[in-house]
Amino acid sequence: MAILLTWRALIFLILLAGGGQASDNTVMCKLVKENQSERKVLSLLEPLTNQNFTGVTTSGEEYYTYVFQVCGDADGIKEAGVVQKSKTGKQVLVGNYSLTQAIGGSGWVMLIYNGGEKYDGHCSGEHRSAIVMISCNRTTAAGEFSVVLENRDRGLDCFYLFKMDSSAVCPVISSKLSTGSILLIVGFSCLAVYLIGGFLYQRVVVGAKGVEQFPNYAFWSEIGNLTADGCDFVCRSRGSRDEPPTYRGIATEPLEEPEERDDHLLPM
Numbered sequence: 001m002a003i004l005l006t007w008r009a010l011i012f013l014i015l016l017a018g019g020g021q022a023s024d025n026t027v028m029c030k031l032v033k034e035n036q037s038e039r040k041v042l043s044l045l046e047p048l049t050n051q052n053f054t055g056v057t058t059s060g061e062e063y064y065t066y067v068f069q070v071c072g073d074a075d076g077i078k079e080a081g082v083v084q085k086s087k088t089g090k091q092v093l094v095g096n097y098s099l100t101q102a103i104g105g106s107g108w109v110m111l112i113y114n115g116g117e118k119y120d121g122h123c124s125g126e127h128r129s130a131i132v133m134i135s136c137n138r139t140t141a142a143g144e145f146s147v148v149l150e151n152r153d154r155g156l157d158c159f160y161l162f163k164m165d166s167s168a169v170c171p172v173i174s175s176k177l178s179t180g181s182i183l184l185i186v187g188f189s190c191l192a193v194y195l196i197g198g199f200l201y202q203r204v205v206v207g208a209k210g211v212e213q214f215p216n217y218a219f220w221s222e223i224g225n226l227t228a229d230g231c232d233f234v235c236r237s238r239g240s241r242d243e244p245p246t247y248r249g250i251a252t253e254p255l256e257e258p259e260e261r262d263d264h265l266l267p268m
Contacts, residue, residue, distance in 0.1 A: 025049035029071040029100040032114065041104035045070045045111070045134070047168045053145035055162060063087040068132060068145055068162065070111070071097050081113035082130040082160070093117045094160050095130030107136035109169045123158035130160045137165035 026042040026049060052075065053068045065085045067075040075083045081097035095113025103110040116128030137143055143165030152158045177185075198215020202208040211217060 026071045028097065029102075030098040031100050031102070038100075038102040041102040041109055042071070042100075044104065044109060044169050048134075048142055048166060051142065053142065053164065055145040055147050057147040064147075066094070066145075066147055066160075066162065068130075068164075069097075071100075081111075082116075082132070082162070084160075092128075094128050104169070106171055107169060109134045119152065119158065122152040124155050126156060126158065128158070128160065130162065133161070133163045134169050135163065135165050136167070136170040138167045138170050140165055140167060142166050142168075 096115035
């Protein structure tokens with residue numbers, strides 16, 4: 001009875017832990033060309049959603065703050081993935097998450113936001129775009145967001161490059177447990193459930209005290225006695241310890257009979 005209740009409790013906890021449905025905030029990102037592979041890459045960034053990440057850069061007297069958010073409104077601006085703020089407070093849309101590209105590899109994700117505001121006197125007046133390189137780092141959930149460069153000294157395809165580290169993009173480490181190890185873990189788990197559940201049942205329901213609280217105490221004690229008797233029977237000799245009589249072999253040659261003397265029969 002106690003074991004059955006324990007298993008029911010374990011099943012309930014497992015269902016409770018797995019019953020919640022994970023959020024999917026990355027669906028807010030609209031891909032330039034909808035496809036399953038890029039959606040799969042975006043899903044890796046789910047732990048980083050609903051957070052603003054800030055980086056600062058200076059160049060001479062210029063001072064800019066960049067605000068980044070994964071598939072969310074950066075700095076509160078609608079559909080803004082990356083926003084640039086000058087020291088005067090002016091905001092410039094660098095990348096729009098409604099025009100997203102996502103490229104992933106083993107331990108890294110490149111998130112590209114297109115459709116930013118147009119340049120005034122650079123890059124032929126094209127729209128700005130932001131590239132955020134997110135690399136694997138198992139020691140941090142979300143590392144520092146920093147500016148690498150702004151490539152605007154070319155006629156076309158200018159971009160802002162940012163980087164940050166996160167454990168969210170790290171590849172899953174596959175289990176290296178052998179079959180024997182798994183069986184041992186399962187065996188010890190079942191033994192622990194049996195002992196704990198049986199102990200609680202004997203103590204709470206039956207009201208046993210002392211060693212009687214051990215589950216199936218009579219059965220296990222009888223097995224111990226039978227084992228001891230068997231070992232005693234096999235390993236100890238019950239016969240007499242007197243030295244056996246000496247063995248004498250049978251001679252292979254016939255014994256010579258003693259010569260019969262009849263001298264005493266002659267007359268004196």
